[in-house]
Amino acid sequence: xxxxxxxxxxITVILIGIPVLALCIFLVPKVGNFAGxxxxxxxxxxxxxxxxxxxxxxxxxxxxxxxxxLLRYIDGNTAFSELxxxxxxxIKCCAITISGLYVISSPLFYFIGKKIxxxxxxxxxxxxxxxxxxxxxxxxxxxxxxxAIDIKSxxxxxx
Numbered sequence: 001x002x003x004x005x006x007x008x009x010x011i012t013v014i015l016i017g018i019p020v021l022a023l024c025i026f027l028v029p030k031v032g033n034f035a036g037x038x039x040x041x042x043x044x045x046x047x048x049x050x051x052x053x054x055x056x057x058x059x060x061x062x063x064x065x066x067x068x069x070l071l072r073y074i075d076g077n078t079a080f081s082e083l084x085x086x087x088x089x090x091i092k093c094c095a096i097t098i099s100g101l102y103v104i105s106s107p108l109f110y111f112i113g114k115k116i117x118x119x120x121x122x123x124x125x126x127x128x129x130x131x132x133x134x135x136x137x138x139x140x141x142x143x144x145x146x147x148a149i150d151i152k153s154x155x156x157x158x159x
Contacts, residue, residue: 006071013071017064020057028053035108038115045108052105056098056127063094063134080149088142095135102128 028050036046066087073084102124113121 006075010068010071013064013068017061020060024054024057035112038112045111048105048108049112052101052108056101059094059097063091066090066094080145080152082149085142085146085149088138088145092135092138092142095131095138099128099131099135102131 031053032046032049035049036043039045070079070084070087070091073079073081073087078084106121106124106128109121109124
């Protein structure tokens with residue numbers, strides 16, 4: 001595969017990480033403070049928002065790192081290796097973790113959404129389903145890649 005194609009994808013992976021970093025720096029503190037102001041009697045509300053949102057950012061960036069590694073494996077002509085299968089497995093686990101965090105925290109966002117006019121519960125649902133789609137897609141690719149590696153190793157033994 002030409003390096004230009006993977007270079008474009010590597011740049012895209014980096015560009016995907018920049019807006020999420022900006023959201024973590026600028027928007028998450030505002031959302032946490034807003035949640036604390038909505039429920040002043042529940043002091044832990046602000047901390048829960050921080051834990052959920054920053055907690056979801058960690059597996060997100062790990063999955064981006066694994067996607068970057070996968071592109072490096074493609075560049076190095078080692079795409080059909082156990083390293084690629086492991087990267088896809090890690091991406092799948094990260095997506096499931098993000099989805100699980102938002103499923104567990106959905107009551108938190110329900111309480112916040114009760115007090116504001118446009119409910120934000122839809123955003124949580126979108127994040128949950130998008131993460132699940134990524135997890136299923138990574139699982140399918142992982143299985144296909146594993147089967148391709150098995151077929152390749154059988155052919156290498158035959159010849």
